[in-house]
Amino acid sequence: MHRPGRSRLLALAAVVVAAGAGACGTQGIELAESEPDRSGAEIFVQNCSGCHTLSYAGTQGSAEQANGREYRDGPNFDQRSAKEDQVLYAIRNGGYSSGPMPQNIVVGEEARQVAEFVAKYSGRETVGFEEPGSPPPTGE
Numbered sequence: 001m002h003r004p005g006r007s008r009l010l011a012l013a014a015v016v017v018a019a020g021a022g023a024c025g026t027q028g029i030e031l032a033e034s035e036p037d038r039s040g041a042e043i044f045v046q047n048c049s050g051c052h053t054l055s056y057a058g059t060q061g062s063a064e065q066a067n068g069r070e071y072r073d074g075p076n077f078d079q080r081s082a083k084e085d086q087v088l089y090a091i092r093n094g095g096y097s098s099g100p101m102p103q104n105i106v107v108g109e110e111a112r113q114v115a116e117f118v119a120k121y122s123g124r125e126t127v128g129f130e131e132p133g134s135p136p137p138t139g140e
Helices: 004-022 038-048 084-093 108-121
Strands: none
Touching: 038 108, 084 108
């Protein structure tokens, strides 16, 4: 027996799931497969994309507006520059505050790869940011 109400409910559920998957904050990694930092970007997407924004990883996990922040929203790494040792500290200790970031969300070589990736590509919306690989300023 065919139940039209159930079909509509299943279709609606499929739309909701698809919308949720699209809203998880990823647009695609902006690094070529051959880039040495690609694995760090992939690990970042898998473990950090829900709470952090970083365009090179194609993630949008941070709040767009300060007043719209949720407890789980982490720093926007397009706007905040981070050094490798700072990223490793945050990974090991669950961030810098009492936020929800779990300690050791990645460890060992994966933690190092994520830290290198974030250090290299974070802060691109800050004043004076230069694209990785761009020639040094001429002082003009």
